[in-house]
Structure formats: C-alpha cells, structure tokens
Amino acid sequence: MSLSPLAQGFADKPHRGPGDVALYRAEVDRIAAGESYYVVASEELRQRGYPTRSAFNWRTPLPMWLIGNLPHPVWGKVLLGGLAVVALLMSFPFLVREGGLGVSLVGMLLLIGALLPCWLGELYVMPMLWAGALLTISVAALGSGRTKLGVASGIAALFMRDLAGPYCVFQGAYALWQRRWREAALWTAGLAAYAVYFAWHVWNVMALQTPDATAHEDGWVRFGGLAFLVSLAQMNGFLLTLPQWVSAIYLPLAMLGLASWSSDTGRRTALVTLLFLVLFAVVGQPINQYWGSLIAPLLCLGAARSPWALRDLWLAARATQSRGSATVKMVGESSGGQIAS
Numbered sequence: 001m002s003l004s005p006l007a008q009g010f011a012d013k014p015h016r017g018p019g020d021v022a023l024y025r026a027e028v029d030r031i032a033a034g035e036s037y038y039v040v041a042s043e044e045l046r047q048r049g050y051p052t053r054s055a056f057n058w059r060t061p062l063p064m065w066l067i068g069n070l071p072h073p074v075w076g077k078v079l080l081g082g083l084a085v086v087a088l089l090m091s092f093p094f095l096v097r098e099g100g101l102g103v104s105l106v107g108m109l110l111l112i113g114a115l116l117p118c119w120l121g122e123l124y125v126m127p128m129l130w131a132g133a134l135l136t137i138s139v140a141a142l143g144s145g146r147t148k149l150g151v152a153s154g155i156a157a158l159f160m161r162d163l164a165g166p167y168c169v170f171q172g173a174y175a176l177w178q179r180r181w182r183e184a185a186l187w188t189a190g191l192a193a194y195a196v197y198f199a200w201h202v203w204n205v206m207a208l209q210t211p212d213a214t215a216h217e218d219g220w221v222r223f224g225g226l227a228f229l230v231s232l233a234q235m236n237g238f239l240l241t242l243p244q245w246v247s248a249i250y251l252p253l254a255m256l257g258l259a260s261w262s263s264d265t266g267r268r269t270a271l272v273t274l275l276f277l278v279l280f281a282v283v284g285q286p287i288n289q290y291w292g293s294l295i296a297p298l299l300c301l302g303a304a305r306s307p308w309a310l311r312d313l314w315l316a317a318r319a320t321q322s323r324g325s326a327t328v329k330m331v332g333e334s335s336g337g338q339i340a341s
Contacts (some may be wrong), residue, residue, distance in 0.1 A: 020290075023048055024064060024125035028076070031068025037061040042208045053215040055205040060198065062159050063127040077124040080133065084118040087111070087136035087297070094140040098263060099305055107304030111136070114296035116237030128293045131161035136297040142171070143265035147183050155190030159197065163294055166279060168194075170272045178264075220283050228284055229277055233299055235292025250303060257305030260312065273298045 023044055030040045041058055051057050067076035091111055095104035117123045118133060134157035142150035154171060157164040172187030222228075233254070234240060234247040255277075258270035276295045284291060 021122055021125060023050070024059075024127075025073075025122055027064045028068045028073050028125055031064055032073060037065055037068075038204045038208055046210075051214045051216050053209070053213040055202045056162070056220075057216075058201070058205050059127055060159070060162065060201050063130060063161075064125070067125060073125075077119070077122075080118045080124045080130055083130070083133040083137070084115040087115060087133050087140065090137055090140035090144070094143050095301070095304065098143065098261070098265060099308070103304050103308065106307070107300055110236070110238075110300035110303055111297055113236040113238035114293075114300050117293065126290070126293070127161040128163070128290055131157040131164045132293045132295075132297055134160065135164060135167055135294065138167075138171075139265075139269060139298070139301070142268070147180075148186070151183065151186040151190060154187075155194065158190070158194050161294070162198070163291060165194075166275050167272055170275055171268070174268055174271070216285065218285070220285065222285055223282055224284050224286070225281050228286075229281055231289045232280060232284075232292030232295065235290065235296050236300070251299070253306040253310075254299040254302035256302070256309050258302035260305055260309035261302070269298060269301055273302065 026044050027037070027040050030044075031037055038061070041061075041064075042052070045052050045058070067073055070076055070079070088108065088111055092104055092108055095107045099107075115133060115136070117126075118129050123129060134153045138150045138153035138157065140150075141147075141153060151171075154164070154168050158168050168187060168191055172184055172191060175183040175187060230244060230248045230251055233251040234244055239247050239250060255270075255273070258266070258273055261267070261270055273295060276298070280291065280295075
C-alpha cells in the first residue's frame with residue numbers, strides 16, 4: 001500500500017515518454033490524412049519504442065479509424081463527451097429505482113468523477129474511456145429493462161477495447177443461467193462478431209511483424225494484487241487529487257455497497273465487478289493503471305450504496321447485541337430464581 005501510485009510503481013513510468021495519448025493522437029492525425037491504420041500503427045509503435053510482438057499491444061482499429069474519419073478529430077471529443085452525458089442521464093433514473101434518491105445523488109456525483117476524463121484535453125483518443133462510458137450505458141440500460149440497448153452498448157465497448165470482454169462474456173453467461181434466451185442469443189451473436197473482427201485484426205498484425213519485434217520483458221501476468229487494484233480504483237477524477245490511501249478505503253466500501261445490492265441488477269453488477277477485480281489482481285503491469293477507467297463507473301455504483309450498507313450493518317450489530325444482552329439477562333434471572341427456590 002502507498003500514498004500514491006507512483007510510489008508503489010503503479011503509474012506510468014518516465015521512460016514511456018509522451019505516452020499513449022501522444023501515440024493515439026499521432027495515429028488519428030495520420031489516418032485523417034488518408035493513411036492506413038495498420039501501417040500507421042506499425043510505424044508509430046516501433047518509433048516510440050512500444051513492444052509489437054503480441055497482437056494485444058496493437059489496439060484494434062475502430063477507435064482510431066472512427067476519430068480519424070470525423071470531419072475534425074475534435075469531434076471525437078464531442079462524441080465521447082456526448083456518450084458520457086448519455087451515461088449520466090440514464091444512470092440517474094436507474095439509480096433512483098434501485099436505491100432511492102439519496103443513492104442516486106451520491107452515485108451521480110461519483111459518476112461525474114469517473115467520467116470526467118471524457119471531457120479533458122486530448123484524452124478522447126483513449127479507447128478505454130470510450131469502453132468505460134459504453135459499459136455505464138449498458139449497465140443502466142440492462143437495469144432499466146432495455147435489453148437491446150444494454151447488449152449493443154456492451155458489445156460496442158468490446159469493439160472499442162478488448163478488455164471489455166469479461167463483461168460481455170459474463171453478461172451472456174448470466175442471461176443463459178437465468179434462461180433469458182433472447183438476451184443470451186444477442187450476447188452470443190455480438191461475441192461471435194467480435195471474434196471474427198479480432199481474428200481479422202490479428203491477421204493484419206501478423207502481416208506486419210518484423211524479426212526485430214519486441215515483447216514486454218515480464219509479460220502480463222504480474223500478480224499485482226491489492227496494490228494494483230487500489231491504483232485502479234483511484235482512476236476517478238476526484239480520487240486522483242487525493243492520497244492513494246483514500247482509494248484504499250474507497251475500494252472496499254464500493255464492494256460492500258455492491259454486496260448489499262440485492263436486486264437482480266445488483267447481483268449482476270456486483271459479480272461482474274468482482275470478476276474484473278480478480279482478473280486484474282493477476283493480470284496487469286505497473287503502467288496499466290489507466291485500466292481503472294473501465295471499472296471506475298461500476299465501483300461508483302457500489303460506493304453510492306455504501307453509506308446505507310454501513311448503516312444496515314450497524315443496526316444489525318446493535319440488534320444482535322441487544323438480543324444477546326436480553327438472553328443473558330433471562331438466563332441470569334432464571335438461574336437466580338432456581339437458587340432462591
């Protein structure tokens with residue numbers, strides 16, 4: 001545990017130079033000028049010292065292609081910002097139905113922090129932000145009974161960033177378990193379409209591989225554990241301004257709130273968030289703190305419920321203590337009566 005992600009090593013390291021934002025912006029600009037995505041990505045990745053041996057080091061083309069083919073790249077910021085607004089507008093009535101006005105107000109405040117990067121600077125070129133906004137829409141839509149929109153948003157998140165895969169697979173499996181055949185079929189169709197898309201992506205990447213292609217020295221399986229998870233939880237506009245020990249408190253509170261969410265939507269959200277945390281406790285490098293942008297909205301939904309979950313725990317503990325005291329008193333009185341007789 002640390003007071004900042006940099007002290008623990010779970011933040012971008014200086015040797016990464018300008019970083020991913022500069023890389024993606026360069027790709028977008030060259031695509032806007034008429035160049036092919038894969039040729040551009042190959043050249044930019046190698047020139048900037050990124051590993052290229054694994055296809056997972058190459059972003060799938062949709063985000064950069066989409067932004068690069070807009071009338072001006074800045075429209076990408078407008079589009080992503082619009083998605084974030086839609087996510088907020090859909091989340092408010094959804095949270096009111098699930099937890100009441102108090103939960104909704106707290107949740108909206110936290111969600112603003114989670115989605116804040118969507119409106120900042122040139123971060124709109126980061127595919128993870130698109131995926132995070134789309135997953136928020138998906139959760140709100142599924143929780144509101146809008147199945148088609150929920151599935152479409154979830155699959156769209158996957159096409160924007162492959163790390164949304166666990167969410168889509170889980171939601172499809174959950175729908176199948178609940179015998180929601182239509183929803184399960186929609187998830188299956190979307191996942192099948194993505195499998196074809198990703199296979200095409202890998203084929204294009206392999207065609208551009210060179211003998212000197214490099215890979216990450218330590219691989220993706222790093223067992224970062226709790227320290228890495230706390231750094232991911234910090235990927236909220238508000239938490240990033242605070243010491244990391246605040247995020248170390250925030251994360252278990254968010255999980256407590258999710259655990260207390262007893263509706264069908266609550267169980268789905270809690271389980272898929274837990275799935276992400278288990279996976280990220282094993283997989284993820286110190287430079288991947290930004291992955292937290294994907295799950296930040298999910299944690300907000302749990303954290304919003306945590307004050308009421310803590311209240312319920314306190315009341316339950318008090319009630320248990322009262323019952324225990326009453327039982328001891330009754331036993332004592334009974335024993336006293338027997339001695340007197």
